[in-house]
Amino acid sequence: MKHVFKLASLFFLVISCNNSDIDSPDMETTRTPDDVRQDFENFDFQPGINDITLESTTKGYFWNFRVIVPDGASQSNKKPLFFNLHGGAQNNIPDAHKSTDCLISPGLDGIIDAFIISPNSNAQLWYEPNNQIQVLALYDLATSYLPIDTDKIAVTGYSDGGNGSWFYAQYYPNMFSAAIPMATSYNTAKSNGSIAPITIPLYVIHGENDTLFPVETTQGYIDESIAAGSNINFVIASGLDHYHPCDYVSYLRDAAQWLKTTVWN
Template identity: 30%
Template structure:
């Protein structure tokens, strides 16, 4: 008797769902919400820029996780901004956006929008735009290469990881140089190795530098101290500059 009651209830319920489904509808809508892009950033121009009419290469620098938030001065504490602060001169523009979150990954759509704004204001050689990122910024560098493949001539992730399944979307003409330390216990070396091996399987121009005995806190400086990196970077160029 109980089984019959339950069966009858189930049939009735399914009937109600079926009847409701017949009259249900979904409307196609378009959001009109606007997202404010309030990214803060540092901008470096090389010596001679103001008196020149030339276009310059540009490096997008994405910092690590401990520099996010609203205090832009924190971005100067390490990485490329720290090198510049200490007097190092680069022959290219450096755009260093600050991750507005101290906990989340970079909002790369906002970074790309801010980059386009920078390109409109400065004389940027669009065929020579590069992205370099460390730790959380390394994740951002991988994501930028996958999400905006025709923008970057070279990508340098330092101690970062990413989604290898989307590497097929990267630009076949872009070059990659991946850095990681063997003693990194924050972002495991295998995260970079997996990405590198996938790039090689896709026949991308990729190289991997594994630094023996280097941990997470020291890989950033070790990678940026390699003079070959900057010479290599400036040689990378997209055949056709993206419009």
């Protein structure tokens, strides 16, 4: 089931702790949103890679994420922002958010000079409540404290991250101007079976030989969404499978060019 929270209130929610994490009923388990904001504001972000650990609004619950800062970004020279959602979201991989050299960085290099925020899923799917809280909180923090052009924010991801990209495009279109899902199998039908158009454009990339998510299944979901009124470019990556994401760089570069010249022009 997909659980959707409202942006206005989500950052102020307290992430639930397991009872085993609480030593006593009197133990302080929450921090205020201002505590989180202050910690984020105090980070010394430098051009290039910044690997960050930020304590959330629950004591002892941390968000681990990478922020790549483009050269020359300033309040007088604001830059676009990409949210990069990694694959294998249910696997407990402490450094999964650091895999930016494989796909997202070379995919944008020389085409779009942008901030990249790459969060760690904490072994949960991207549409799970904790990850919605994380993504929306990082969105709030980044757009509040970094020189970001809020008219140019996109979400992308591979495999589980691609499904996450679909999800945020569908349920949080006011946050993003476009989505670039890759190697996905995301059914846009709601729980009642209805399909509503997604209101931001998507550029969907899928491997021809993907055996985990057969291309025919993804094509069917896309056809249904287009029939409902969605604006989707669907590109099949010739000869590519699911298990070599770094091979998709040239296709992501085409998507970045589409974003730059068609969506953000």
